[in-house]
Amino acid sequence: MNQHINRQVRLKSRPTGIPQAEHFEIIEEPVPCPTDGQILIRNIFLSVEPAMRGWVSSVANYAEPVSLNTVMRALAVGQIVESYDPGFKPGEYVTGLFGWQNYIVVDASGIQRKVSNNSLPISTALGVLGLNGITAYFGLLEVGMPTPGETVVVSSAAGAVGSCVGQIARIKQCRTVGITGGPEKVRLCRDVFQYDHAIDYRIESLDEALSATCPEGIDIYFDNTGGKISDAVLRHLNIGARVVICGTASIDSWEPTPLGPRVERHLLVNRARMQGFLVFDYQNRYTEALDALTEWVDAGLIHYREDILKGIQQAPGSIAGLYRGENLGKRLIQIAGI
Amino acid sequence: MNQHINRQVRLKSRPTGIPQAEHFEIIEEPVPCPTDGQILIRNIFLSVEPAMRGWVSSVANYAEPVSLNTVMRALAVGQIVESYDPGFKPGEYVTGLFGWQNYIVVDASGIQRKVSNNSLPISTALGVLGLNGITAYFGLLEVGMPTPGETVVVSSAAGAVGSCVGQIARIKQCRTVGITGGPEKVRLCRDVFQYDHAIDYRIESLDEALSATCPEGIDIYFDNTGGKISDAVLRHLNIGARVVICGTASIDSWEPTPLGPRVERHLLVNRARMQGFLVFDYQNRYTEALDALTEWVDAGLIHYREDILKGIQQAPGSIAGLYRGENLGKRLIQIAGI
Numbered sequence: 001m002n003q004h005i006n007r008q009v010r011l012k013s014r015p016t017g018i019p020q021a022e023h024f025e026i027i028e029e030p031v032p033c034p035t036d037g038q039i040l041i042r043n044i045f046l047s048v049e050p051a052m053r054g055w056v057s058s059v060a061n062y063a064e065p066v067s068l069n070t071v072m073r074a075l076a077v078g079q080i081v082e083s084y085d086p087g088f089k090p091g092e093y094v095t096g097l098f099g100w101q102n103y104i105v106v107d108a109s110g111i112q113r114k115v116s117n118n119s120l121p122i123s124t125a126l127g128v129l130g131l132n133g134i135t136a137y138f139g140l141l142e143v144g145m146p147t148p149g150e151t152v153v154v155s156s157a158a159g160a161v162g163s164c165v166g167q168i169a170r171i172k173q174c175r176t177v178g179i180t181g182g183p184e185k186v187r188l189c190r191d192v193f194q195y196d197h198a199i200d201y202r203i204e205s206l207d208e209a210l211s212a213t214c215p216e217g218i219d220i221y222f223d224n225t226g227g228k229i230s231d232a233v234l235r236h237l238n239i240g241a242r243v244v245i246c247g248t249a250s251i252d253s254w255e256p257t258p259l260g261p262r263v264e265r266h267l268l269v270n271r272a273r274m275q276g277f278l279v280f281d282y283q284n285r286y287t288e289a290l291d292a293l294t295e296w297v298d299a300g301l302i303h304y305r306e307d308i309l310k311g312i313q314q315a316p317g318s319i320a321g322l323y324r325g326e327n328l329g330k331r332l333i334q335i336a337g338i
Numbered sequence: 339m340n341q342h343i344n345r346q347v348r349l350k351s352r353p354t355g356i357p358q359a360e361h362f363e364i365i366e367e368p369v370p371c372p373t374d375g376q377i378l379i380r381n382i383f384l385s386v387e388p389a390m391r392g393w394v395s396s397v398a399n400y401a402e403p404v405s406l407n408t409v410m411r412a413l414a415v416g417q418i419v420e421s422y423d424p425g426f427k428p429g430e431y432v433t434g435l436f437g438w439q440n441y442i443v444v445d446a447s448g449i450q451r452k453v454s455n456n457s458l459p460i461s462t463a464l465g466v467l468g469l470n471g472i473t474a475y476f477g478l479l480e481v482g483m484p485t486p487g488e489t490v491v492v493s494s495a496a497g498a499v500g501s502c503v504g505q506i507a508r509i510k511q512c513r514t515v516g517i518t519g520g521p522e523k524v525r526l527c528r529d530v531f532q533y534d535h536a537i538d539y540r541i542e543s544l545d546e547a548l549s550a551t552c553p554e555g556i557d558i559y560f561d562n563t564g565g566k567i568s569d570a571v572l573r574h575l576n577i578g579a580r581v582v583i584c585g586t587a588s589i590d591s592w593e594p595t596p597l598g599p600r601v602e603r604h605l606l607v608n609r610a611r612m613q614g615f616l617v618f619d620y621q622n623r624y625t626e627a628l629d630a631l632t633e634w635v636d637a638g639l640i641h642y643r644e645d646i647l648k649g650i651q652q653a654p655g656s657i658a659g660l661y662r663g664e665n666l667g668k669r670l671i672q673i674a675g676i
Contacts, residue, residue, distance in 0.1 A: 226602040248602045257599040264564040264586045265595070267614035274612045276605035 006031045008071045009100035009315045011056055017253045019056050021317035024072065032105040039088050039111070041096075041104050043078040044338055045308075047126040048318040048331040049160070050224075050249045059255055071099040072315070077115060077125045078104075078336075088114075095125045100315045102335060113286075119298065122338060127160050127330035128304040129293055135246060135279040136164035137289040141172075143244045143277045144220040148173035151214050153233055154195075156224035156249060158185040158305075160330035163193045164293075165222045167302045170194055174220070177213045179206070179229055181325050188328060192303050206232035217241075225250040227260070234266045243274040249323065305329025344369045346409045347438035347653045349394055355591040357394050359655035362410065370443040377426050378443050381416040381436050382676055383646075385464040386656040386669040387498070388562075388587045397593055409437040410653070415453060415463045416442075417676075426452075433463045438653045440673060451624075457636065460676060465498050465668035466642040467631055473584060473617040474502035474560075475627040479510075481582045481615045482558040486511035489552050491571055492533075494562035494587060496523040496643075498668035501531045502631075503560045505640045508532055512558070515551045517544070517567055519663050526666060530641050544570035555579075563588040565598070572604045581612040587661065643667025 005028045012025045034040040055073050056066050066073050076098035080090050085108050088094070093115040098104045115125045127133065139161075146152060152169040156162040157178025166176045166189070178195040180186055181202045189198035197213035199206065210218070210232060217238035223230050227250035234243070251258060266272060282289070296302040307327035309318060312335045322331055343366050350363045372378040393411050394404050404411050414436035418428050423446050426432070431453040436442045453463045465471065477499075484490060490507040494500040495516025504514045504527070516533040518524055519540045527536035535551035537544065548556070548570060555576035561568050565588030572581070589596060604610060620627070634640040645665035647656060650673045660669055 223602070226600065230602070245602050245606045248606060251600065251602070254603050257603070259597040260600040261595040262564065262589065262598040263601060263612070264561070264568070264583050264589070264614075265592050267612055268583045268586060268616070269614065271614045271616050271619060273614075274601070274605055276602075276607065276609045276611075278606070278609050281609060 004031050004102070005029070006101055006103045007312050008102075009312060010069055011066050011072055012069070014056060014058055014065075014068065015053075016255065018053055018323045019319045021320065023056070024316035026313065026316070031103045034082050034084055034105045036084050037107050038084050038105050039080055039107065040082040041078040041094060041098060041106065042081050042336055043076040043098050043102055043104065044093075044334065044336045045077045045123045045126055046100050046312070046315060046333040046335060047075040047130070048309075048315070048322055048333060049075075049132075050247055050319075050322060052319050053323070071101050073097060074100045075126055075131060077122050093122050093125075095130065100312065100333075102312065120294075123306055123308070123332055123334075124297070124304065126332060127306060128164055128297060128302060129290060131279055132160035132330060133164050133293045133302075134282070134286055134289040135161050135277075136168055137293060138279060138282045138285070139244050139246050139277045140165050140168050140220070140222060142282070143275050144222060144242050146172045146174045146220055149175070150219035151175045151177065151216060151238075152220040152222065153177045153179065153210070153214065153218050154222045154224070155179045155229050155233070156247070157195060157198065158188045158193065158328070159224060160304075161246060162222070162224050163189075163304065163329075164302060166193050166195050167296070169220070171296060171301055177210075179233075184328060185325075188305065192305065194303075201229055207235065210236045220244070222246060227251055231261050234263060237266055237270045237272050239270050239272075241270055241272040243272065245274060245276045307331045309333045311335065342369050342441070343367070344439055344441045345650050346440075347650060348407055349404050349410055350407070352394060352396055352403075352406065353391075354593065356391055356661045357657045359658065361394070362654035364651065364654070369441045372420050372422055372443045374422050375445050376422050376443050377418055377445065377449070378420040378441060379416040379432060379434075379436060380419050380441055380674055381414040381439065382431075382672065382674045383415045383461045383464055384438050384650070384653060384671040384673060385413040385468070386647075386653070386660055386671060387413075387470075388585055388657075388660060390657050391661070409439050411435060412438045413464055413469060415460050431460050431463070433468065438650065438671075440650065458632075461644055461646070461670055461672075462635070462642065464670060465644060466502055466635060466640060467628060469617055470498035470668060471502050471631045471640075472620070472624055472627040473499050473615075474506055475631060476617060476620045476623070477582045477584050477615045478503050478506050478558070478560060480620070481613050482560060482580050484510045484512050484558055487513070488557035489513045489515065489554060489576075490558040490560065491515045491517065491548070491552065491556050492560045492562070493517045493567050493571070494585070495533060495536065496526045496531065496666070497562060498642075499584060500560070500562050501526075501642065501667075502640060504531050504533050505634070507558070509634060509639055515548075517571075522666060523663075526643065530643065532641075539567055545573065548574045558582070560584060565589055569599050572601060575604055575608045575610050577608050577610075579608055579610040581610065583612060583614045645669045647671045649673065
């Protein structure tokens with residue numbers, strides 16, 4: 001394979017807010033050679049996710065920051081080209097933190113899992129059947145703890161995680177209300193992801209819309225945004241409500257910490273709970289989530305959408321586009337044929 | 339008893355922030371007469387507590403607001419003068435929401451409990467062996483869920499609830515750090531309530547003091563204040579930390595909601611939890627708490643302090659004094675001999 005070039009997207013400088021194209025550069029390297037126990041993988045789909053802003057930030061986070069002048073950390077799904085590990089064979093599809101690049105050499109510990117379900121495209125391994133779906137599954141079920149008849153509100157409701165949360169809540173017989181931005185996403189929420197109601201925060205008064213769609217208050221808020229959307233939702237919490245903090249996409253920078261209305265009173269009066277959630281804490285239970293998600297997708301109970309950019313040259317600007325909300329569905333970059 | 343006068347402290351006007359003396363007036367009424375099934379009680383100690391600010395506010399709360407021109411709601415301990423209920427006898431001491439007044443007529447449902455432990459003063463029924471102790475017990479154990487070796491930080495650490503929280507945490511083998519205001523309270527925290535460390539928020543940099551006293555971070559924060567103290571504490575949370583929101587004493591008014599640093603990031607990065615807590619939700623388990631607290635006080639494992647004002651004329655200004663932090667220990671008003 002060494003006649004090929006390995007194009008890598010490297011972190012060139014550290015953004016203070018949302019990473020833009022200019023914070024990355026594309027470098028050409030020779031394709032690495034696997035040796036004993038190693039596996040050469042050709043990446044096909046690269047993932048783009050909101051969490052990447054945190055990964056390239058120098059501010060304290062749950063993950064080590066990506067070092068400058070190294071390949072951007074990213075989940076990817078690829079195909080094995082050469083293998084010197086008996087557990088893996090050329091031609092198999094696998095996922096892992098393979099980075100924004102064409103090729104990578106890893107040992108078996110660098111592979112998350114083989115992609116085995118043949119009825120669904122391999123790209124789903126980065127979305128609904130990947131960390132996005134798993135995040136929705138554990139965040140909603142373990143932290144949100146829905147019971148039938150409860151009202152569940154989701155921010156970034158049409159996003160890769162949010163759309164899955166809404167549909168799992170529906171499977172669990174909850175009323176679901178999605179908050180999203182723009183008419184296309186509102187339509188997606190209603191027609192594809194089957195929310196009972198969808199609110200366009202860009203044109204509606206959130207307070208009025210929440211009163212109208214959640215007349216009995218909100219029992220679970222699955223929060224992917226933080227910020228003003230959350231401020232409005234918290235005013236409608238029921239007694240015993242649970243707020244699952246999964247992301248803070250609406251906050252451009254945490255340095256310095258932005259101000260917002262204090263939450264203590266909402267939580268005290270309603271005996272409500274706000275809890276941060278990281279999917280990595282559930283690593284030893286991923287299989288359970290994947291089994292359930294696969295069954296639900298196969299049964300037509302969970303629908304998904306993908307937004308596939310073509311070519312690695314799209315990667316540097318792809319995070320900023322995500323924060324502008326330009327994607328409809330899980331954002332991926334396809335850099336090779338299947 | 340009708341030759342006596344029943345002096346009542348009534349709510350005259352609704353404060354926007356902390357209730358001051360001028361929001362109340364003292365009225366003289368004839369002592370009420372009990373009839374069949376009723377009990378006449380002579381109050382001895384009246385309770386003063388931070389929660390009273392909420393009870394007289396018109397802003398949404400966990401309790402119905404006290405109506406204008408009615409007796410101020412308050413817990414009290416008193417002695418039965420006449421009883422037309424076979425379950426109660428003259429001379430017995432009882433507690434209940436008897437209000438800021440000398441006498442009250444109730445039926446059996448208006449009595450919380452008989453005060454039976456003869457080894458401790460009856461005033462403890464309003465503090466360490468009353469709602470304050472019970473609040474500390476369930477808030478710390480059920481919401482905070484301490485395990486041995488964890489670091490527990492308490493705000494209003496010398497207060498009626500806080501002092502009890504710190505000592506229960508110590509019984510549960512936690513490291514305890516109290517935050518309080520002024521040298522006398524710091525001394526109380528160290529010498530009487532046996533905190534491992536006490537911080538004077540009025541003169542110390544909270545950030546530095548917390549770094550010094552909690553070098554391994556904070557696992558549980560029992561929050562009686564909210565505001566800037568909480569802002570500092572949240573910066574030191576450990577992964578999996580629990581924040582028990584029990585009171586918001588440092589916030590003068592919630593109308594409009596004051597601003598503060600947003601908390602989402604702390605909670606997300608640390609997978610931490612903030613949860614509001616109201617003792618009334620544990621009403622059916624009060625006996626369990628009282629049994630444990632009585633045992634600990636009797637065994638010398640929990641110490642308490644009382645700040646006893648004399649005469650009902652002290653009542654109107656007593657809440658404001660509490661918010662100024664002028665009391666050392668549980669604030670009570672004694673209006674009759676025992």
